[in-house]
Amino acid sequence: MRLRCRQTFRSPINVAQTQKLCVGLVLATFLSACGVTARIEPYKQTNSVIREGEQVVVLARKHHATHEAEAEFIECISKGLAKGRDGLEVHSTTAFEDQLYPWFEPSLAPLNTDELTELLEKPGVLERVEATGVRFVVWLDGSTDRTASGGGITCAAGIGGAGCIGLAWWEDDARYDATIWDLESLTSAGTIYADFLGRSVMPAIIIPIPLIVRPRARACKGLTEQLKNFLTTPYGYGPGPELG
Amino acid sequence: MEIMRISRHRSIATGLLGVLAGTYLVGCASVVTIEAEFPTPVVETLPVRIGLIFDEALTSYEYYEKIPQQATWTIYLGNANETMLGGLFDTMFVETRAVDAVPLTPTDLYNLDGVLRTELEKFEFEVPISKRDEFVEVWMQYRLTLYEPDGALIVEWPVSGYGKSETGKSEEALHRATVVAMREVGAAISTRFAEQPEIEYWLQERRNAAALSADFPLTN
Numbered sequence: 001m002r003l004r005c006r007q008t009f010r011s012p013i014n015v016a017q018t019q020k021l022c023v024g025l026v027l028a029t030f031l032s033a034c035g036v037t038a039r040i041e042p043y044k045q046t047n048s049v050i051r052e053g054e055q056v057v058v059l060a061r062k063h064h065a066t067h068e069a070e071a072e073f074i075e076c077i078s079k080g081l082a083k084g085r086d087g088l089e090v091h092s093t094t095a096f097e098d099q100l101y102p103w104f105e106p107s108l109a110p111l112n113t114d115e116l117t118e119l120l121e122k123p124g125v126l127e128r129v130e131a132t133g134v135r136f137v138v139w140l141d142g143s144t145d146r147t148a149s150g151g152g153i154t155c156a157a158g159i160g161g162a163g164c165i166g167l168a169w170w171e172d173d174a175r176y177d178a179t180i181w182d183l184e185s186l187t188s189a190g191t192i193y194a195d196f197l198g199r200s201v202m203p204a205i206i207i208p209i210p211l212i213v214r215p216r217a218r219a220c221k222g223l224t225e226q227l228k229n230f231l232t233t234p235y236g237y238g239p240g241p242e243l244g
Numbered sequence: 245m246e247i248m249r250i251s252r253h254r255s256i257a258t259g260l261l262g263v264l265a266g267t268y269l270v271g272c273a274s275v276v277t278i279e280a281e282f283p284t285p286v287v288e289t290l291p292v293r294i295g296l297i298f299d300e301a302l303t304s305y306e307y308y309e310k311i312p313q314q315a316t317w318t319i320y321l322g323n324a325n326e327t328m329l330g331g332l333f334d335t336m337f338v339e340t341r342a343v344d345a346v347p348l349t350p351t352d353l354y355n356l357d358g359v360l361r362t363e364l365e366k367f368e369f370e371v372p373i374s375k376r377d378e379f380v381e382v383w384m385q386y387r388l389t390l391y392e393p394d395g396a397l398i399v400e401w402p403v404s405g406y407g408k409s410e411t412g413k414s415e416e417a418l419h420r421a422t423v424v425a426m427r428e429v430g431a432a433i434s435t436r437f438a439e440q441p442e443i444e445y446w447l448q449e450r451r452n453a454a455a456l457s458a459d460f461p462l463t464n
Contacts, residue, residue: 067378070410101283102431106424123288 034169034211036198036218042226044190047234048182050088054135056081056231057091061141062106069140069176073220077140080224088231091134099132100125117186135183136231142176144216147197153204164204171199174219178227192230194223272315276415278324280423284335285434292450295343295352295393296333297361298326307367314373319418321364324426329362332430336437347395357450358398359391365402369421371414379408380417382425388433390443399442405429 050056058078060069074093082090097104103119110116120126153166174196180189198215202208305321333340343352346359366385372378385404391397407424409417438447 068408098283100286102285102287102427102434105427105431107428108431108435122286124286128286 034199034201034213036196036213036215038197038218038222039193039195040222040226041193042190042230043192044230044233046182046185046187046189048185048189049234050135050231053089053133055089055091055133056136056138057096057132057134058093058138058140059096059104059109060093061109061139063109063111067143067145069142070144070216073144073176073216074140076217076220077138077224077227080220081227086228086232088228089133091132096132096134099128113181113186113188116181116183120183120186129183136189137181137183138227139179139181140176141179142174142194144172144174144219147171147173153202153208155204163206164208165206167201167203169199169201171197172213172215173197174215176219176223178223180227180230190230192223192226194219194226196222273318274315274415274418275318275320276418276422277320278419278422278426280324280327280426282328282331282427282430284331285430287336287434289338290336290438290447291338291454292357292447293339293341293355294333294337295346295348295356295359296330296340297343297345297359298329299361299363302326302329302362302364305364305367309369311371317369317371317418319367319369319422321367321422324422325362325364328426328430332434333360336434346391346393348393353393356393358446359393361389361391363387363389366404369418371418372411378411380411380414380421382407382418382421384422384425384429386429386433388437390446398446399440401437401440401443403429403432403436405432 058074058081060071060074062068078090078093081088102108103110103122103125110119120129149168149170151166151168153164153168155164156162174194176194178192178194180191181187182189196215196219198213198218200210200212202210202212303322303326305325307319307321308317310316339356341352341356343356343359346361347353348356348359363386364384365387366383368384369380369382371380383404383406385402388401388403389397390399390401405425405428407421407426407428409420409424411417437443
């Protein structure tokens, strides 16, 4: 590439311009190589919406042995839902789990609305739930995982200076499922599936230039916006999930 | 004179090496004291008066493990054991009282329906070695032994709990995972205690006895 550019333009000014163009092209290639591919599939099956004075709580599904929604992600969604002029009343996750202890611990937490109905029939549980003021429970399942990585960077240092050369890249996949339960009607109000695949690259030409994307942060933002819409917009919200 | 100088240099070098080795060793020793507030369980109170035995082994529980080529871990669980179990049993039973041993003394013999001894039998943990491991994991097993006031054994029940926490600072993650495991143990005890067949039978006997004494009260 460098050789061809030099052969075509002989004037020193043109060579400088061409070099800039080449560097620009290389940078543009790197920039286009990194980015986030987002996919969100909301599905709402009732017309229930959150009313004034009602609260929502965000809980993590913790019964998996290998993964669970990160505490940081739960906090991000909770804060996001409460933020802004259109912010919702969000109940603290820890406080909810403590108030309903031991029924929302990983081994006992209801996995479906039938189990939820059974749980609310136990002595004292319904009263406690009502006392919290929580109408909707958002169950978050999923995690952010590194799905691929490659390339490499070599660095060297000597008396004359130091420098690196190479290219490293990696892919992080933030995949989450939000299932929303309505505690008033004891039904599942719907689900939101979010998949944010992010590719980061780090080219090194003398110094490493990190071009990092954060799919988890993007997934948090995207899912929060969808949840806000879900909880405030009645029926007919969003397309249904793909079948088959 | 020359010999004295060499000897002084050697002692300084040895001292420095000692300090370095000491720093290294201190740096690799992790001490974690489990302190947490455990919530009161939302469960039905059982109509029995229970004497509680918390041995010193439980209330001063200390776990020590040396992981080769890594670190030594000392985990203090005594206070947390007392806080978790005390609060749990106070909610689960209509009345609780600390007792020293079974059989009970004549004073307590007719004032309590049973005696419960709790021991922490096993504690295991795993702290990630490589960056690929995502969680700190804790597994623990308690043993609950229920006796009649006269010392007759009703049941021995092992209860285990598992907790995990995302890695970060190892000590903090281990603390969180231990608290999760202890909450799991508390959840199992509070929801499954009365479902153990021997305990279910024993509770039924107590209910029958209470009903009988209500029907035919003793008159002096």
